[in-house]
Amino acid sequence: MRFHTDFNVDFKILDANVSKLKNIAPKNNILFMVKANAYGHGLVPVVKFAVENLGITEFGCATSGEAKILRQALPKHKFEIYVFSDVQIEFKNCSELYLNQRILPVLCSIEDLTYVLHNNDFRHFPLCLKFNTGMNRLGIEVKDQQKVVDLLKKYNRKEIYHLFSHFSSTLLSVKKQRSQLQYSRFIELKNNFKASGIEIQYSSMANSGAIEQEFALEETHIRPGLMLYGPSSLLDQSIVENPWNAQLVGYLKTYVLQTFEVTRGTPIGYGGTPAYDDGIVALLAIGYGDGIPTYFQGAHLKHYNFEGRVLGRVNMDMMQLFFPKSQKCTIKSGDSFCLWNHDPAIFRELCKQLNVIPYELMCQLMTRISRTYHY
Ligand SMILES: *Cc1c(COP(=O)(O)O)cnc(C)c1O
Numbered sequence: 342m343r344f345h346t347d348f349n350v351d352f353k354i355l356d357a358n359v360s361k362l363k364n365i366a367p368k369n370n371i372l373f374m375v376k377a378n379a380y381g382h383g384l385v386p387v388v389k390f391a392v393e394n395l396g397i398t399e400f401g402c403a404t405s406g407e408a409k410i411l412r413q414a415l416p417k418h419k420f421e422i423y424v425f426s427d428v429q430i431e432f433k434n435c436s437e438l439y440l441n442q443r444i445l446p447v448l449c450s451i452e453d454l455t456y457v458l459h460n461n462d463f464r465h466f467p468l469c470l471k472f473n474t475g476m477n478r479l480g481i482e483v484k485d486q487q488k489v490v491d492l493l494k495k496y497n498r499k500e501i502y503h504l505f506s507h508f509s510s511t512l513l514s515v516k517k518q519r520s521q522l523q524y525s526r527f528i529e530l531k532n533n534f535k536a537s538g539i540e541i542q543y544s545s546m547a548n549s550g551a552i553e554q555e556f557a558l559e560e561t562h563i564r565p566g567l568m569l570y571g572p573s574s575l576l577d578q579s580i581v582e583n584p585w586n587a588q589l590v591g592y593l594k595t596y597v598l599q600t601f602e603v604t605r606g607t608p609i610g611y612g613g614t615p616a617y618d619d620g621i622v623a624l625l626a627i628g629y630g631d632g633i634p635t636y637f638q639g640a641h642l643k644h645y646n647f648e649g650r651v652l653g654r655v656n657m658d659m660m661q662l663f664f665p666k667s668q669k670c671t672i673k674s675g676d677s678f679c680l681w682n683h684d685p686a687i688f689r690e691l692c693k694q695l696n697v698i699p700y701e702l703m704c705q706l707m708t709r710i711s712r713t714y715h716y
Pocket residue numbers: 374376401425507547548549550564565566567568574
């Protein structure tokens with residue numbers, strides 16, 4: 342664990358972001374996506390805060406392991422957990438976990454549905470089904486809807502608790518054909534179920550990109566992930582009337598281990614990358630062992646008004662930042678260095694520069710970086 346290299350999570354900002362979200366989607370229940378360690382922010386603290394202070398009672402994980410951690414850490418808190426991808430219902434330890442801890446597996450195949458229906462222990466358990474409406478990843482095929490209806494009837498089940506599907510392309514404008522087509526298929530699925538006498542209690546389709554574009558908000562639930570942590574998930578070209586403008590919940594800071602002067606061409610670090618020019622090098626106490634990958638090499642990073650550039654390879658434990666002499670940069674050992682702060686524009690620029698999606702940069706922050714929580 343590091344000291345002074347930390348990811349500062351400000352729950353007041355999360356609170357503000359949830360309020361902003363409720364302005365956009367006042368009628369929808371929030372199913373808050375907290376997979377991948379709550380997008381790097383810390384699974385248990387985020388859920389605990391959201392239940393205790395934000396009135397959010399439904400959460401989405403990717404794996405049963407994540408759900409198990411939540412139930413174990415917060416046994417007295419009342420909330421619902423869905424497991425979306427790594428369901429593994431056929432394994433005894435997983436199915437027992439779902440049954441005993443009230444964790445809702447989202448069934449994505451006829452095989453998994455058959456398993457649940459056939460298993461008597463699940464006979465009163467809520468059925469959550471995910472359909473493939475065009476994402477072509479996980480999900481029951483639309484063409485198999487009648488099979489699903491027949492199976493439900495065979496086992497005397499009259500209700501789907503929560504019907505899901507997932508958009509493939511909401512980072513682009515939803516006016517494009519793909520999202521429209523997916524959503525119309527979803528509506529058709531719902532109508533067909535109803536016509537077949539199968540009730541649907543809840544339904545959801547909108548992720549951040551859809552919510553930002555106020556799309557698919559007719560469903561009972563929305564499933565925001567990224568936007569609640571701050572960043573917009575839309576690409577620049579997907580202009581909307583009221584852009585999502587929220588602060589980042591977390592800011593990432595490290596500190597300067599040492600500085601030293603170099604002359605142009607001095608070989609620096611592993612592989613001996615020549616210094617860009619005469620100047621100073623600041624060694625930062627963060628590296629790929631903390632979640633700052635090697636593709637940061639060459640990136641421009643600001644220290645107040647000084648513009649540094651990552652020089653040479655990012656190491657496991659540190660990285661070198663170069664400032665040309667002409668800048669007369671005052672950086673010195675012990676200084677704090679902020680990789681990104683609460684300003685969404687800075688983070689967006691960084692992601693663009695690195696050609697990485699915001700999701701990835703957040704999720705890969707490793708456990709060696711301590712999370713500091715501000716309430
Ligand atoms: C991750 C995820 C979301 C949230 O996506 P964002 O783009 O982060 O809002 C919604 N639904 C499912 C099924 C997911 O896996």
